[in-house]
Structures are given as structure tokens and as C-alpha cells.
Amino acid sequence: MSTEHTDASLNPEHFTGHVRLSKPKTAAAGLPAVIYSARHILREMDAVRGMKALLKLNQKNGFDCPGCAWPDPDDERSAIAEYCENGAKAVAEEATSKKLGPAFFAENSIASLGQLTDYEIGKKGRVAQPMYLASGATHYTPISWENAFIKIAAHLNALSSPDEAIFYTSGRTSNEAAFLYQLFVREFGTNNLPDCSNMCHESSGVALSDSLGIGKGSVTLEDLYEAEVIIILGQNPGTNHPRMLSALQKAKKNGVKIISVNPLPETGLLNFMNPQTVGGMLHVPTHLTDLFLQVKINGDMALLQAIALLLLQEEEKRPGAVFDNQFIRNNTSGYEAYIQHLRQLQLEQLSTAAGVSLEQIREAADMLLHKKKIVACWAMGLTQHKNAVDTIREVVNLLLLKGSVGKPGAGTCPVRGHSNVQGDRTMGIFERPSVKLLDTIRNIYGFEPPRKHGYDVVHAIAAMRDKKASVFIAMGGNFLSATPDTEVTATALRNCALTVHVSTKLNRSHLVHGREALILPTLGRSDKDVQRGERQFVTCENSMGVVQMSKGNLQPISDHLLSEPAIVCKMAMATLGSRSKVGWQHYMQHYDYIREDIEKVIPGFTNYNNRVRHPGGFYLPNGARDGNFFTNTGKANFNVATVTEHKLAPDEYMMMTIRSHDQFNTTIYGLDDRYRGIYQERRVILMNAKDISEAGLKPNDVVDLINQSGGQERIVKRFLVVEYSIPEKCTATYFPETNPLVPLDSVADKSNTPTSKLVVIRIRKSSEL
Numbered sequence: 188m189s190t191e192h193t194d195a196s197l198n199p200e201h202f203t204g205h206v207r208l209s210k211p212k213t214a215a216a217g218l219p220a221v222i223y224s225a226r227h228i229l230r231e232m233d234a235v236r237g238m239k240a241l242l243k244l245n246q247k248n249g250f251d252c253p254g255c256a257w258p259d260p261d262d263e264r265s266a267i268a269e270y271c272e273n274g275a276k277a278v279a280e281e282a283t284s285k286k287l288g289p290a291f292f293a294e295n296s297i298a299s300l301g302q303l304t305d306y307e308i309g310k311k312g313r314v315a316q317p318m319y320l321a322s323g324a325t326h327y328t329p330i331s332w333e334n335a336f337i338k339i340a341a342h343l344n345a346l347s348s349p350d351e352a353i354f355y356t357s358g359r360t361s362n363e364a365a366f367l368y369q370l371f372v373r374e375f376g377t378n379n380l381p382d383c384s385n386m387c388h389e390s391s392g393v394a395l396s397d398s399l400g401i402g403k404g405s406v407t408l409e410d411l412y413e414a415e416v417i418i419i420l421g422q423n424p425g426t427n428h429p430r431m432l433s434a435l436q437k438a439k440k441n442g443v444k445i446i447s448v449n450p451l452p453e454t455g456l457l458n459f460m461n462p463q464t465v466g467g468m469l470h471v472p473t474h475l476t477d478l479f480l481q482v483k484i485n486g487d488m489a490l491l492q493a494i495a496l497l498l499l500q501e502e503e504k505r506p507g508a509v510f511d512n513q514f515i516r517n518n519t520s521g522y523e524a525y526i527q528h529l530r531q532l533q534l535e536q537l538s539t540a541a542g543v544s545l546e547q548i549r550e551a552a553d554m555l556l557h558k559k560k561i562v563a564c565w566a567m568g569l570t571q572h573k574n575a576v577d578t579i580r581e582v583v584n585l586l587l588l589k590g591s592v593g594k595p596g597a598g599t600c601p602v603r604g605h606s607n608v609q610g611d612r613t614m615g616i617f618e619r620p621s622v623k624l625l626d627t628i629r630n631i632y633g634f635e636p637p638r639k640h641g642y643d644v645v646h647a648i649a650a651m652r653d654k655k656a657s658v659f660i661a662m663g664g665n666f667l668s669a670t671p672d673t674e675v676t677a678t679a680l681r682n683c684a685l686t687v688h689v690s691t692k693l694n695r696s697h698l699v700h701g702r703e704a705l706i707l708p709t710l711g712r713s714d715k716d717v718q719r720g721e722r723q724f725v726t727c728e729n730s731m732g733v734v735q736m737s738k739g740n741l742q743p744i745s746d747h748l749l750s751e752p753a754i755v756c757k758m759a760m761a762t763l764g765s766r767s768k769v770g771w772q773h774y775m776q777h778y779d780y781i782r783e784d785i786e787k788v789i790p791g792f793t794n795y796n797n798r799v800r801h802p803g804g805f806y807l808p809n810g811a812r813d814g815n816f817f818t819n820t821g822k823a824n825f826n827v828a829t830v831t832e833h834k835l836a837p838d839e840y841m842m843m844t845i846r847s848h849d850q851f852n853t854t855i856y857g858l859d860d861r862y863r864g865i866y867q868e869r870r871v872i873l874m875n876a877k878d879i880s881e882a883g884l885k886p887n888d889v890v891d892l893i894n895q896s897g898g899q900e901r902i903v904k905r906f907l908v909v910e911y912s913i914p915e916k917c918t919a920t921y922f923p924e925t926n927p928l929v930p931l932d933s934v935a936d937k938s939n940t941p942t943s944k945l946v947v948i949r950i951r952k953s954s955e956l
């Protein structure tokens with residue numbers, strides 16, 4: 188069966204052919220980053236509004252950057268600019284003064300909007316009032332908030348089971364909104380709470396819970412500064428977590444050695460010019476990476492096992508010189524089995540599987556040999572693979588051998604994506620809630636929450652496709668474009684009776700809709716949120732478990748926007764009416780009331796309202812950080828896993844889908860990937876020179892990309908071949924353009940995360956030019 192693009196509006200093939208290529212940059216940031224920030228801000232708003240926003244970004248009395256989840260320094264923050272180029276772009280995107288009112292939606296049909304690229308859609312502006320799409324209509328029309336909630340309630344209450352509704356969350360949602368949302372959904376009667384984390388760090392959560400007893404990282408910023416070695420795997424911080432580069436620079440000054448593991452020589456990982464220092468502005472780069480290991484896609488487990496085996500060989504020569512045997516004895520379980528497994532491995536085979544020379548692997552092992560303070564950082568390059576959970580557990584194995592968990596200067600650092608994705612999970616946004624959480628909700632609120640586990644993202648798509656669910660509600664995000672197998676997801680959403688999006692900006696998920704659809708426009712991070720005459724703040728948890736307040740300071744672009752907490756309360760009141768046991772009206776009056784109850788339900792939030800008002804917030808408890816491992820064995824668990832062999836036919840390639848420098852997930856800020864030297868075109872495929880010539884292609888050829896799995900053919904058309912430094916048989920494209928190629932059933936074992944970093948493709952010359 189073939190799914191040739193039935194509907195170009197899902198993935199418009201806007202191929203400009205005007206690509207401009209230059210050599211990849213040798214260092215990240217510096218003055219250009221500051222100039223690009225200013226340009227993005229000024230394109231969206233006047234300078235006064237722009238400065239007002241930037242002056243409060245990531246300040247202790249300001250708002251949390253709507254970009255990534257990298258933590259803010261606990262101590263001194265730079266007076267004007269605790270942000271980065273991409274944080275400034277995120278603010279520009281949200282705080283734009285362009286707005287979309289009823290006239291815009293009257294002029295533009297859904298079909299015509301569908302022909303625009305994601306970049307063009309995003310540039311239109313903020314949605315300024317609630318909009319409704321009637322059954323069979325071609326245009327969205329205005330609707331009052333009251334009527335919008337009545338429609339949602341009518342649909343939800345007409346379902347034959349609450350499990351026929353799906354409630355998605357993206358990771359910008361505040362703690363307060365997330366807590367209320369899960370409470371509403373559970374009182375309504377389902378655990379169908381998929382979230383973007385299912386596609387993101389779910390594998391880290393599963394791996395770390397099994398290995399160390401907590402699904403979050405263990406380090407603080409101080410640990411990075413104190414570490415002796417930092418290993419960074421599958422992460423591109425120069426683009427996705429630029430402020431991490433400042434932290435690495437500081438660590439570097441303290442003498443840390445950095446090992447980077449990536450199929451691409453990512454600019455920011457290699458060198459950094461800090462725009463907040465004089466040296467950086469004068470283009471004096473700090474050399475960050477000491478050893479760059481250019482692994483094959485998914486070569487990480489083999490690499491890690493090879494390093495561990497080399498360390499074992501040294502340990503056996505001089506017992507006690509390499510491993511932390513006391514830590515292993517007292518704090519871990521499964522060591523013997525792990526060592527036995529290592530002993531059976533062959534270094535040459537591992538080196539081939541990793542795609543890294545034995546010589547380089549030895550260099551890495553040497554760097555670790557006598558070190559006991561090691562931090563491992565990783566992101567999507569590890570999590571979005573079939574064997575992601577085992578690969579991450581392999582990272583932990585290495586740390587455990589060295590006693591590098593639960594002490595200063597050492598530990599795990601899964602670098603989170605969305606600014607509050609970690610907090611949303613802490614608040615109970617999870618399709619597989621713990622019994623403890625459900626019991627507490629019952630005890631505090633007096634209703635019986637559902638016990639049956641709900642759908643995650645992949646299961647939610649399948650349920651809608653199979654017509655087992657028919658109402659889809661999204662608290663933020665862009666479900667259609669962020670999820671795999673775009674054609675299947677489109678069918679799934681179109682099967683619904685109602686799709687509802689609580690959104691700041693217009694996106695493709697508003698255009699691929701259920702029989703009826705609603706867009707509910709909400710306040711963003713930078714917006715002033717006033718309830719009953721009093722300015723409110725919300726709270727977020729960053730990648731290192733610090734909970735902080737976030738208080739917007741900009742005048743909202745329209746009087747018709749509601750805050751996310753208010754939207755949830757009103758949706759709950761309309762839907763549940765007098766059968767609810769929750770004081771929704773009360774929560775809406777002042778967010779302190781929400782936090783008072785979060786404190787009762789969620790562990791670690793004692794004295795929440797007071798502590799969060801303390802500048803810089805507070806740290807949540809973290810067992811692994813303190814050396815307490817709440818696992819099934821009560822100890823940190825070693826894990827035994829076998830390296831996957833990837834067999835490819837001669838014309839098959841592994842494709843990873845990555846972010847360019849000019850996007851935040853499905854929001855496309857611009858068309859340039861400056862650090863990689865690719866300008867004005869996103870439909871590109873990065874290939875090794877040898878692969879290009881062996882395939883009978885040339886750079887700049889236009890090709891179609893094909894995935895055939897499960898007896899289905901998936902095609903995306905018109906991508907430009909770009910020669911790049913990437914291992915043989917490995918290719919890279921940008922997400923979301925190639926999401927139609929990611930099979931829905933290709934998921935990570937145990938975490939069910941789509942394998943967006945390894946899609947097997949064929950490449951053929953495009954016939955339609």
C-alpha cells in the first residue's frame with residue numbers, strides 16, 4: 188500500500204531550490220547571536236515592547252524563558268541578558284504584536300492556510316479570540332468563551348466512556364495549569380493524558396527510574412562546574428540549549444575535560460564565544476570539546492560498552508585504581524552480571540558498531556581512567572531510538588562503575604526540552620500515574636480517580652485512527668506536526684467529532700481538525716496575568732528540579748485571552764457541573780489557592796507559596812542526588828543489554844530528524860541553519876560525500892525520501908542533497924518536514940517513544956521538478 192501524499196497541506200512541498208551553503212561555523216554565539224536576537228525581536232514588535240520583554244527574561248522577578256528548560260544560575264544573573272539568541276527568538280515569537288482576529292479567519296479558509304509553510308503560518312501572529320469551526324464549514328468564525336465551553340462539555344458528556352476523550356499537554360504549561368488539568372481529566376474519568384514528553388525524554392524517565400529510582404536527572408549547575416569530565420551525547424546545545432555553553436565554559440575554566448559524542452560536529456559543542464563577556468564579543472572562542480567522537484547513528488551503546496570494557500581491563504590490572512569498588516559494593520546491584528557481560532564482548536566489534544576507531548575509544552577511556560567526578564549529559568540523540576532505554580542505562584552503568592552518582596561534581600543530566608516539561612510530569616500529567624498519586628487525589632478531593640492506565644501519544648493516535656476515541660483536547664503544542672506518521676495522525680484527528688486547541692499561535696493542528704474544532708487563545712509566559720484585579724504568577728520546574736516563579740510583564744495583545752488555569756477551571760465547571768467535588772471557582776480567583784492544594788497532593792512542595800516567592804525558587808527533593816536509590820532493589824541497578832546490529836540493504840540509509848538553528852520544534856523562526864552553514868532551505872538531506880557518489884547522486888540533486896516498513900510506503904518529496912561531515916550510511920533531515928516518514932509503530936522498547944532519530948530510508952532522484 189502506498190501513501191503518496193494524498194493531502195499536500197499536511198506537509199506542503201515548498202521547496203525553494205534557493206539554498207545557500209557555506210562552511211559550517213567553527214564557534215557558536217558571539218556578536219552575531221546578539222544581532223540575530225535583535226533582528227527577530229524587532230521584526231515582531233516595537234523596540235519598547237521588545238526591551239521590556241528581554242529585561243525580564245529569566246530574571247528572578249521576571250518570567251521563565253518560553254524556550255528550553257536549561258536552569259538559571261542560582262547566584263548572580265547577568266543584569267540584562269540571562270538569555271540566548273534562541274530564547275530571544277522564542278520571546279519574539281510569543282510576544283509579537285501581530286494578531287489574528289475574526290477578519291483574518293474570514294479572509295482565509297482552512298484550505299488556503301493549509302497551503303502555507305509552517306514558517307508562514309507562525310509568522311501570522313497571535314490568535315486574538317476564541318474561534319470555532321462548525322461541521323462542514325470552510326472557515327473558523329468567532330465564538331464566545333461561554334459557548335465554547337458549552338460545546339466542549341456537550342461533546343465530552345455525550346461520550347459513552349470518558350476513555351473516548353484524549354487530553355494532550357505540551358511542555359510550556361505551568362505547574363498550576365498542569366495540576367488543574369490532570370485533576371479535571373481524572374475527575375472526568377480518564378487517565379488519557381499523553382504529553383510531548385512521550386516523544387521526548389520518556390526514555391530517560393524510564394531508564395533513570397529503573398537504574399536510579401528517579402525519572403529525573405541528578406545534577407545541579409554546581410555539579411557541572413565541579414566535574415572532572417563531562418560527556419555530552421546526542422545533544423546540540425549550541426542551538427537547543429545555548430545557555431548550557433556558558434555553564435560548560437565556566438566548567439572549562441575549572442579544568443573540566445569534555446567528551447562529545449555525536450554523528451555531527453555540532454558547532455556549539457566544539458567552540459563557544461560567550462556574548463556576555465568581552466572576549467566572546469571580540470570573537471575569542473573558548474574551546475569546549477577535548478575529544479569529539481563522531482559515532483554512527485545509534486552507535487552509542489557499543490561505544491559505551493567499549494569504554495567500560497577498556498576500563499575493566501585496566502581495573503583488573505590494578506584493582507581499585509579505576510572503579511569505585513566501595514560505592515559499587517554498598518550502593519549498587521547487578522554488578523557481577525554486568526561485568527560478566529562485558530567480558531564476553533569484542534573491542535573490534537564494538538568499535539565497528541560504534542563507527543569510532545579503537546584508538547579514539549582508548550583516548551576516551553584514558554580520559555576517564557582516574558576520574559571519579561563525571562557528569563553525563565544527553566538529549567534526543569539518545570532518547571529517540573528503539574534501544575533508547577538500554578542505551579541510557581548504559582550511560583548510567585559507566586557512571587556507577589566510577590561511583591559518579593549521588594556526590595558533588597557527578598551524575599546524570601538529561602537535558603530537558605520544553606521549559607516546563609519536567610514540571611508537568613511532576614504535577615501528574617502522565618498516562619500511567621502512580622497508585623500513590625491517585626490515592627492522594629481521592630483522599631484530598633473525595634472522588635475516585637480512574638485506575639486504568641491511559642493512552643500515551645502513540646496509543647492516542649492509534650485510538651483515534653481506530654475510532655476508539657473521538658474528542659481530542661490539547662493544552663498547547665502542535666500534535667499533527669510533532670507526532671510521527673503525519674498521514675496517519677491526520678486521519679486520526681479527522682476521525683474526531685471535536686478537536687480543541689488551547690494555543691498562543693496558529694499552527695497546522697488547527698487546520699487538520701475534527702468534524703468541529705475550537706481554538707482557545709491563551710496568555711503566554713511573557714503576558715501579564717491579572718485575576719480579580721491582582722497580578723498573578725505561575726511556577727515552572729527546570730531541567731535540574733528547581734521550582735521558580737514566572738511573572739509576565741507585557742500587556743496581552745487582546746482582551747479576549749484567558750490564562751491556562753482559567754481555561755481549565757471553566758472547562759471543568761462547564762463539563763462536570765454540580766457533580767464536581769473541586770473548588771474550581773476558588774482556584775481561579777488567586778493562584779495561591781492552586782499552590783496550596785498542589786502542596787497537599789504532590790510531594791516536595793511543602794510551604795510552596797512561601798518558598799517559591801524566594802528569589803531563585805527552591806530545589807525539589809532528589810534521591811539520586813543524595814545517593815538514595817528508590818529502585819526495586821533499593822540500590823542503583825546495573826543493566827545488561829546487547830548492542831543492536833543494524834542491517835541495511837545497499838540502497839538503505841539511517842536518517843535522523845533534527846532541529847535547525849531557526850526553529851523551536853514545529854515553530855519555524857526562520858529558514859537558516861546558521862551554524863551548519865545551510866541557508867534559505869529546510870528541505871535538505873545531509874549526506875556523506877562517499878554515500879552521495881556511490882548512490883549516483885551529486886550535491887544539490889533533488890531527491891525524494893522513502894520509508895517502507897510494515898508493508899507501507901511513505902514518501903516525502905523534493906529534498907536537496909547537501910554534502911556534510913556525517914558517518915557513512917547516516918543522513919540527517921529536519922523535523923517536522925520528514926515526520927511523514929516515521930512509522931507510528933516504530934517505537935522505543937519500554938518507553939514507546941517514536942524512533943525519530945533512526946528511520947530507515949531509501950533515496951531516489953526526484954522525478955517531478
Ligand SMILES: Nc1nc2c(c(=O)[nH]1)N[C@H]1C(S)=C(S)[C@@H](COP(=O)(O)OP(=O)(O)OC[C@H]3O[C@@H](n4cnc5c(=O)[nH]c(N)nc54)[C@H](O)[C@@H]3O)O[C@H]1N2
Pocket residue numbers: 254255256273387420421422423424426427428448449450451453482483484485486487566567568569603604605843844845846847848850851852853944
Ligand atoms: N532553539 C531551540 N531550542 C530547543 C528546541 C528547539 O526546537 N529549538 N527544542 C526543545 C526540545 S522540546 C528539546 S527535546 C530539546 C532538543 O535538543 P536536542 O536533543 O539537542 O535536539 P535535536 O536537534 O533533536 O538534536 C539531537 C542531537 O543528537 C544528535 N544525534 C542524532 N542521533 C544520534 C545518535 O544516534 N547518537 C548520538 N550520540 N547523537 C545523535 C544530532 O546530531 C543532534 O546533534 O531542545 C529544546 N530546546
Ligand SMILES: Nc1nc2c(c(=O)[nH]1)N[C@H]1C(S)=C(S)[C@@H](COP(=O)(O)OP(=O)(O)OC[C@H]3O[C@@H](n4cnc5c(=O)[nH]c(N)nc54)[C@H](O)[C@@H]3O)O[C@H]1N2
Pocket residue numbers: 253356357358359360383384386387388567571604605662663664665666668669670671689690691692693694709710711712751844845846851852853854922923925926929943
Ligand atoms: N521527527 C521528530 N519529531 C519530533 C521530534 C524530533 O526530534 N523529531 N521531537 C519531539 C519532541 S522532543 C517534542 S518535545 C515534541 C514537541 O511537540 P509539541 O510540544 O506538541 O510541539 P511544539 O512545536 O513545541 O508546540 C508549539 C505550539 O504550542 C503552542 N504554544 C506555545 N506556547 C504556548 C503556551 O504558553 N501555552 C499554550 N497553550 N500553547 C502554547 C503554539 O500554538 C505553538 O504552535 O515533538 C516531537 N517530535
Ligand SMILES: [Mo]
Pocket residue numbers: 383386387388603604605
Ligand atoms: Mo522535547
